[in-house]
Amino acid sequence: xxxxxxxxxxxxxxxxxxxxxxxxxxxxxxxxxxxxxxxxxxxxxxxxxxxxxxxxxxxxxxxxxxxxxxxxxxxxxxxxxxxxxxxxxxxxxxxxxxxxxxxxxxxxxxxxxxxxxxxxxxxxxxxxxxxxxxxxxxxxxxxxxxxxxxxxxxxxxxxxxxxxxxxxxxxxxxxxxxxxxxxxxxxxxxxxxxxxxxxxxxxxxxxxxxxxxxxxxxxxxxxxxxxxxxxxxxxxxxxxxxxxxxxxxxxxxxxxxxxxxxxxxxxxxxxxxxxxxxxxxxxxxxxxxxxxxxxxxxxxxxxxxxxxxxxxxxxxxxxxxxxxxxxxxxxxxxxxxxxxxxxxxxxxxxxxxxxxxxxxxxxxxxxxxxxxxxxxxxxxxxxxxxxxxxxxxxxxxxxxxxxxxxxxxxxxxxxxxxxxxxxxxxxxxxxxxxxxxxxxxxxxxxxxxxxxxxxxxxxxxxxxxxxxxxxxxxxxxxxxxxxxxxxxxxxxxxxxxxxxxxxxxxxxxxxxxxxxxxxxxxxxxxxxxxxxxxxxxxxxxxxxxxxxxxxxxxxxxxxxxxxxxxxxxxxxxxxxxxxxxxxxxxxxxxxxxxxxxxxxxxxxxxxxxxxxxxxxxxxxxxxxxxxxxxxxxxxxxxxxxxxxxxxxxxxxxxxxxxxxxxxxxxxxxxxxxxxxxxxxxxxxxxxxxxxxxxxxxxxxxxxxxxxxxxxxxxxxxxxxxxxxxxxxxxxxxxxxxxxxxxxxxxxxxxxxxxxxxxxxxxxxxxxxxxxxxxxxxxxxxxxxxxxxxxxxxxxxxxxxxxxxxxxxxxxxxxxxxxxxxxxxxxxxxxxxxxxxxxxxxxxxxxxxxxxxxxxx
RNA sequence: GCCCGAGUGGCGGAACUGGCAGACGCGCUAGCUUCAGGAGCUAGUGAUCGCAAGGUCGUGGAGGUUCGAGUCCUCUCUCGGGCACCA
Numbered sequence: 001x002x003x004x005x006x007x008x009x010x011x012x013x014x015x016x017x018x019x020x021x022x023x024x025x026x027x028x029x030x031x032x033x034x035x036x037x038x039x040x041x042x043x044x045x046x047x048x049x050x051x052x053x054x055x056x057x058x059x060x061x062x063x064x065x066x067x068x069x070x071x072x073x074x075x076x077x078x079x080x081x082x083x084x085x086x087x088x089x090x091x092x093x094x095x096x097x098x099x100x101x102x103x104x105x106x107x108x109x110x111x112x113x114x115x116x117x118x119x120x121x122x123x124x125x126x127x128x129x130x131x132x133x134x135x136x137x138x139x140x141x142x143x144x145x146x147x148x149x150x151x152x153x154x155x156x157x158x159x160x161x162x163x164x165x166x167x168x169x170x171x172x173x174x175x176x177x178x179x180x181x182x183x184x185x186x187x188x189x190x191x192x193x194x195x196x197x198x199x200x201x202x203x204x205x206x207x208x209x210x211x212x213x214x215x216x217x218x219x220x221x222x223x224x225x226x227x228x229x230x231x232x233x234x235x236x237x238x239x240x241x242x243x244x245x246x247x248x249x250x251x252x253x254x255x256x257x258x259x260x261x262x263x264x265x266x267x268x269x270x271x272x273x274x275x276x277x278x279x280x281x282x283x284x285x286x287x288x289x290x291x292x293x294x295x296x297x298x299x300x301x302x303x304x305x306x307x308x309x310x311x312x313x314x315x316x317x318x319x320x321x322x323x324x325x326x327x328x329x330x331x332x333x334x335x336x337x338x339x340x341x342x343x344x345x346x347x348x349x350x351x352x353x354x355x356x357x358x359x360x361x362x363x364x365x366x367x368x369x370x371x372x373x374x375x376x377x378x379x380x381x382x383x384x385x386x387x388x389x390x391x392x393x394x395x396x397x398x399x400x401x402x403x404x405x406x407x408x409x410x411x412x413x414x415x416x417x418x419x420x421x422x423x424x425x426x427x428x429x430x431x432x433x434x435x436x437x438x439x440x441x442x443x444x445x446x447x448x449x450x451x452x453x454x455x456x457x458x459x460x461x462x463x464x465x466x467x468x469x470x471x472x473x474x475x476x477x478x479x480x481x482x483x484x485x486x487x488x489x490x491x492x493x494x495x496x497x498x499x500x501x502x503x504x505x506x507x508x509x510x511x512x513x514x515x516x517x518x519x520x521x522x523x524x525x526x527x528x529x530x531x532x533x534x535x536x537x538x539x540x541x542x543x544x545x546x547x548x549x550x551x552x553x554x555x556x557x558x559x560x561x562x563x564x565x566x567x568x569x570x571x572x573x574x575x576x577x578x579x580x581x582x583x584x585x586x587x588x589x590x591x592x593x594x595x596x597x598x599x600x601x602x603x604x605x606x607x608x609x610x611x612x613x614x615x616x617x618x619x620x621x622x623x624x625x626x627x628x629x630x631x632x633x634x635x636x637x638x639x640x641x642x643x644x645x646x647x648x649x650x651x652x653x654x655x656x657x658x659x660x661x662x663x664x665x666x667x668x669x670x671x672x673x674x675x676x677x678x679x680x681x682x683x684x685x686x687x688x689x690x691x692x693x694x695x696x697x698x699x700x701x702x703x704x705x706x707x708x709x710x711x712x713x714x715x716x717x718x719x720x721x722x723x724x725x726x727x728x729x730x731x732x733x734x735x736x737x738x739x740x741x742x743x744x745x746x747x748x749x750x751x752x753x754x755x756x757x758x759x760x761x762x763x764x765x766x767x768x769x770x771x772x773x774x775x776x777x778x779x780x781x782x783x784x785x786x787x788x789x790x791x792x793x794x795x796x797x798x799x800x801x802x803x804x805x806x807x808x809x810x811x812x813x814x815x816x817x818x819x820x821x822x823x824x825x826x827x828x829x830x831x832x833x834x835x836x837x838x839x840x841x842x843x844x845x846x847x848x849x850x851x852x853x854x855x856x
Numbered sequence: 857g858c859c860c861g862a863g864u865g866g867c868g869g870a871a872c873u874g875g876c877a878g879a880c881g882c883g884c885u886a887g888c889u890u891c892a893g894g895a896g897c898u899a900g901u902g903a904u905c906g907c908a909a910g911g912u913c914g915u916g917g918a919g920g921u922u923c924g925a926g927u928c929c930u931c932u933c934u935c936g937g938g939c940a941c942c943a
Contacts, residue, residue, distance in 0.1 A: 185939095230860055230938075237859080237939055244943080264943060277943090324941070351941040361943045369857095370941055446942060567938085637881070638868060644936095651868065654881050657895095664896095706872075716870060719880035726880090729897095799876045804924045806876060830910095844923055850875050854923045 017663040019627020023760040027128050035776045036130040038084055040537070040553040047083035048554045049075045050533055052562030052570070055092045056116035057101075060123045061616040062647060063602035063609040066635035069757075070599055070714070071561045072129045073636065076756035077708050079130070080780035086554050088536040089124065089131040091117050093140035094525045096174055096191070099458040103492045109458040113140060123620045127628040128760055135539045139528035140458070144535065146481030147545040148527050149463040151577075153474050154584055156464075160208045163472070167281075167354075168204060168451055169197040175492060176455045177204060179524060180448045181238075181569045190569075204453035204521065205462055209576050213445040216575055217241055219590055227596040231567045238568050240446025245430045246358065247439035249276055249335035252343055257287055260335055260346070263357030263444060266367065267433070268425035271414040272385035273362035274375060276335045276346045277328065279354040280309040285331070288346060292332030304329050308350040326351050326374045337362075338438040339415070339429070349374055357444060366394070369402040385413050386422060450573065452524040457488045457497035459522030467509035467516040476510050482518070496520045529570055530577040533557060533592065548586055555587065556594040564598040571596070597712070600644040602635070609647075617647055629758035630656045636714040636757055658722055659761060662750065665728060666765045669743055674770040676740035682786035689737040691794075693728065697746045698783055698791035700724040704753050705780070714757070721753050744769055752781050793848070800825045801852040802834040818845040825851055 030036065040046075051071040054064060075087040093113050102109040117138060124131070137144055155161035169178040171189040178197060182190045189195045209216070217239045220232050244265035251257040260276055278285055285305065289298055296304075308327060328349035335346050344362075351370055352361055365375035365382045375382060382396040386409040394403045403409075411420045417429060433439030453462065461482040463475035475482055485504040488497045498504050498520035509516040531545070537554045538546040562570075571593075578592040601608040604615040622631040634652040639645040666673075686694065700720050707717035728746065731738065747769060755762035755775055766775040783791065793814045798821060800808045808830040812821055822843060825831050835855050842854035 233860065234938060240939095240942065242942070262943080266943080326941075349941095351943095353942070356942050358943095363943090368943070370943075373941095444942090564937085640869080643862095643869095646868075648868070648882075651882055658881085660895095703872090711872075713870090713872095715868095716880080719870070722880055797876085801875090801924075804922095809876075842923055844875090846875060850924090852875080852923055 016667060017660050017761075019629060019659075019760070020624075022764045023126075023128060023623075023628050026760045026763045027125065029763075029774065030128075030130075030776065033774065033776065035774075036087065037132045037134060038086055040550050041084055042553060044084040045082070046086065046554055047075075047078040047559075048086045048557045049078065049559045050086075050088065050536075050557050050561070052560070052566065053090045053092045053529065053532060054120060055095060055097070056113060056120045057097055058116070058611040059616060060120050060619045061602070061609045062619055062622060062631070062635060063616075065127065065619045065622075065631060066602050066641075066645065067561060067563070067599055068124065068127070068129050069632045069635050070597070070641050071559075072632070072759075073708070073714060073756045074559055074561075075130050076759060077780065079776075080752075080755070080778065082779065085130075086536065087131055088135040088137075088539075089129070089133070090135075090137035090532060090536065091120070091139065092525065092529055092532075093117065093138045094145070094459045094528055096176070096454075096456060096458065096525075099456055099490060100492060102458075103490050109490075110140065113458075123623070126620060126623050127632065130759070135536050137532060137535055137539050139525070139532065142481045142483055143540075143542075144532075145460040145528070147531075147535070148460040148523060149475070149480050149482060150477065150545065151531070151580075152523070152527075153463060153477065153480075155207060155580065156474055158583075160211060160580060161205060162208065163203060163205050165201060165203040167199050167201050170200040170202070171195060171197050174456075177202060177451055177453055179451050179526070181450070181526075181572065202453075204451055205519075206449040206451050207576075209450045209572075210445060210447055212576055212579050213239055213241070213447050215579055215590075216447070216572065219575070222591055223593075223596070226594055228564075228598050231564070231571065231596060231598065234567045235572055238447065238572065241443060242446070243441070243443050245426070245433065245439055246442045247338065247362070247433055249337060249344075249362070251284075251288070251346070252334040252336055254288060254333060257284065259438075260284060260360050261358045262360045262362050263442070264362060266364065266422070266426070267429045267439075268411060268414075268417075268420075268422040269364040269367045269385055270337065270339050270362065270429065271411075271417070272364045272366050272383045273337055273344060274365060274381045274383055275344050275363040277349040277352050277361050277363050277371075277374065278331075278346065279352040279359040280305050280348055280350065281354040282348075282352075282359045285348060288331045288333045295330050295332035301329055301331075305348060308348065311350050324350070326370065326377060328374065328378070330378075338433070338436070345380070347374075347378070355448070356446065365402065366396060366399060367402050367404050369404065372399065372402045383413065385411060387412050450524075450576070452527060453521035454524055455496040455521055457484070457490055457522065459525055460527060461498065461504075462519040462521055462523060464519040465507055465509060465516045466519070467512060467514060469514055470509055470511045473510050473516070479510070496522075498522070526569060526573050530573040531581070533560075533574075534581075534587075545586075551587055556589050556592055559595045559597065560593045561597045561599060563601065567598070597642070599641050600639065602645050602647055604647040606646070608644075622652070626652060626656050627659075627760075629761045630659050633659065633718065633757055637718045638715070640715050641712060658725070659758060661729070662725055662754070663761065663765070665725070666747055666751075666768050669740065669747065670768040670770075672740040673744040673747065676744055679739070679741035679745065681745065682790065686742065687737045689731055689734045690739065690742045691790075693731055693738065693746055694742065694790055695793070696724055696727050697749050698787050701749055701753065701781060701783060702788075702791060705782070708756070717753075718757065721750060724750060749781060751775070752778060796848045798848065799850055800828070800831055801850065802831060803854055804852060807831055807834050814848055816848075818843075818847075818851075821845065821851055822853075825853070 049071055051067050075085050079085045098109040098113045102112045139145060152161055169183050171178050171192060173192045173195050174189060178189060183197050184190050187196055189197055217236065220235055223232060242265055244263055245267040246261050246263050248259035248261050250259045289301060326349060328347050331346045331348060333346045334343040337344055363371040363375060365372040366384045367386055382399060384394050384396045386403060387394055389408050389410060409422055411417050411425050417425050420428065430441035461484060463480060463482045465473045465475060467473055485501045488501050490497050505517050505520060507516055507518050534546050534551055537550045541547060574592055581587045582590060604617060607613055609616045634655040637655060638651055704717045704720050707713040751762050751765045763775045795811055796814050797809050797811050799806045800810060808828050810824055812824065835853060838855040840853050841856045844852040
């Protein structure tokens with residue numbers, strides 16, 4: 001028993017409830033009975049529930065804990081319903097923070113990481129989450145990352161992994177390249193939100209996510225209704241499908257110049273194009289500037305070009321991009337519009353992006369706002385080619401905002417296409433361009449291939465060897481894993497640490513046996529998390545990433561739970577990986593995650609808990625102070641799971657009180673219950689008090705079941721149980737009216753309902769009322785027909801309204817007829833006064849719910 | 857600018873398909889208990905008028921549909937989030 005005053009913040013409790021002792025006791029018993037271990041068993045229905053695997057850093061706080069508490073409730077409820085539940089846990093153990101921390105603390109990333117894992121694991125165990133710990137994985141172990149390498153080689157064979165020199169995002173603080181998905185707010189590092197990424201031209205490895213653009217987009221439809229709408233929208237947005245056309249504009253008077261290809265979604269406006277605008281980084285710019293006339297001196301333009309390119313890079317705030325002045329210059333060259341055959345000037349503009357489309361656009365100022373701004377600034381002509389069907393005619397000289405309506409309009413000044421609707425014109429003109437060979441309809445995507453090379457140590461080595469004679473050679477499967485060298489030189493200064501580790505770099509060519517060099521970049525850690533949930537199905541397989549039969553049984557994941565932060569990154573990569581594995585014949589499904597739930601964050605002072613902000617509430621501290629059960633209960637009670645939760649120390653005290661109240665109740669009656677007779681519900685007559693308590697108990701159970709299984713309203717489920725507990729307390733003065741056998745039924749129900757949320761307490765209470773076989777064997781108590789009948793109200797209170805306003809309440813037998821209720825109601829003075837002298841023109845009766853009299 | 861989400865007491869939040877707004881918890885007030893503190897127990901707690909019975913107002917705002925609206929429709933304001941010169 002705990003010493004008084006030391007258990008919880010508020011001080012002692014009157015009950016003998018000692019969470020530290022109880023929790024340790026039951027955790028030990030669960031482990032001994034191997035309660036949470038599960039195996040694939042086709043004879044049983046399965047349920048795979050998973051919380052996103054943690055990155056083991058610093059301390060585990062209540063924000064982490066909430067995530068796992070939600071998952072654990074689901075896992076435990078499903079187990080009580082008879083499902084074969086897979087509920088594993090592991091560690092996203094590679095990554096930059098570990099490497100940086102190791103440098104700072106003069107230790108090895110592996111040591112630092114394993115220390116953190118040990119800490120995290122201790123806390124998770126302390127909270128009694130029902131994981132199958134035999135399946136624990138850690139992504140930094142060779143046993144795991146060798147399969148990253150194996151997958152990489154399969155992708156290499158299929159052309160899904162390739163090496164290319166290109167412009168990539170470089171974070172100067174991370175000292176490494178970032179994937180597009182890791183660049184946020186239009187140009188900032190996802191880890192360092194205040195650090196603008198630089199653009200560098202580096203040779204690096206890509207995975208061809210764009211090979212699956214269409215599927216990644218289309219298959220989102222399958223997830224509608226089971227994934228949060230906003231996650232689907234964000235992914236749609238990110239993939240960014242855009243239907244349009246590519247059109248080639250021949251360059252006039254430049255010998256050997258290739259035509260400039262532009263992308264447009266509005267080919268119907270091509271007769272209104274008054275300029276071609278190139279991205280500052282467009283490769284043809286140099287060629288155009290050589291020997292061109294009618295413009296500023298070349299040297300000056302080169303300076304301008306550099307400036308235009310840098311403008312996007314140096315703007316410190318995202319908003320600047322939207323409002324940034326459009327700037328550019330004339331190249332002195334002209335292109336020929338293949339539709340009009342007329343010459344239009346070629347410009348360079350800061351608002352045209354090399355990364356999107358073809359890096360060149362046709363400027364149609366009359367029908368595109370950005371083009372209008374640009375052309376007005378540089379006095380380029382504006383030509384109207386679409387007129388609205390209704391309303392005022394659009395006049396070029398008066399245009400203040402571009403007329404960019406897609407649907408309503410008809411073509412003018414467009415030669416043979418005059419009179420067509422924009423939609424028809426797009427189809428006809430694309431076809432025309434294709435027929436003539438200078439263009440075609442084309443769909444483009446915003447999605448780029450996934451750059452996975454990282455110039456850091458703490459990640460999976462990319463299994464490739466470079467030989468002077470044989471060129472790039474994949475490491476043969478039998479040589480996997482390519483191990484990280486144990487003693488790297490870590491400086492954190494931007495050189496790939498593996499490159500300066502000769503014993504790693506120097507190797508022999510797998511083909512000719514001659515001297516060769518290893519690839520020294522490591523993989524993005526998002527590779528690790530793209531398929532880890534498959535490994536849980538078969539975590540110790542030495543021959544393959546997993547056995548497909550096992551995966552076939554457990555997949556797809558029935559319920560995945562995690563933060564919204566991964567709406568694009570992790571969840572998009574995982575979907576990609578699944579499709580690749582499907583095409584490799586390893587899995588049969590198209591989507592790995594059937595249901596996704598994004599839980600809210602735990603905040604303190606209005607911002608998410610994080611070590612760097614210094615506002616974390618440590619999970620272990622809370623377990624120490626109140627016990628795991630109270631900590632779990634609080635995170636479930638304080639807010640609905642999808643909403644952010646503001647941490648409140650006072651509120652957790654309320655949960656602590658409740659837990660003690662329940663404990664005291666059973667402490668007080670346990671003895672009597674243990675020696676009580678069996679009771680035949682529905683047959684043996686009950687006292688009024690018994691009847692009321694039983695009714696309330698069953699009614700609560702019906703609603704709590706609904707809250708757990710269909711609505712995920714854990715907070716209101718807890719409120720209902722609290723309410724029931726209050727009712728039991730309220731009946732305590734009538735203690736003698738409640739036989740121990742009836743009380744047993746009531747208190748067992750309370751215990752079972754609490755079990756998914758406060759599992760240790762529930763086990764203890766279960767034992768206290770006389771069960772010796774462990775609550776983990778108990779099933780969720782569904783009500784039988786007799787019990788459902790007992791849950792029904794005998795008497796109901798019905799509000800009586802006159803013209804929609806409640807004027808009285810009457811108590812009647814449940815199921816009373818409308819006429820009976822109306823007669824009783826009209827006899828009441830409070831009602832009669834309001835009806836008095838008027839006529840009841842309408843009477844609405846909702847059985848057992850409400851009576852409304854409309855008088856006039 | 858575009859796209860989502862949310863606005864309910866002093867606070868966190870309830871209210872399943874339109875049917876008693878504010879469950880449950882926190883906080884606060886009073887009482888009991890206690891040497892005291894803590895804990896526990898009991899009662900009260902949306903605003904407003906009233907001695908009371910009782911009345912009036914009340915779910916960001918303005919309209920509408922309905923016997924009846926926190927819930928449905930239209931417009932609007934505020935906050936949070938995502939995307940953003942995407943051609």
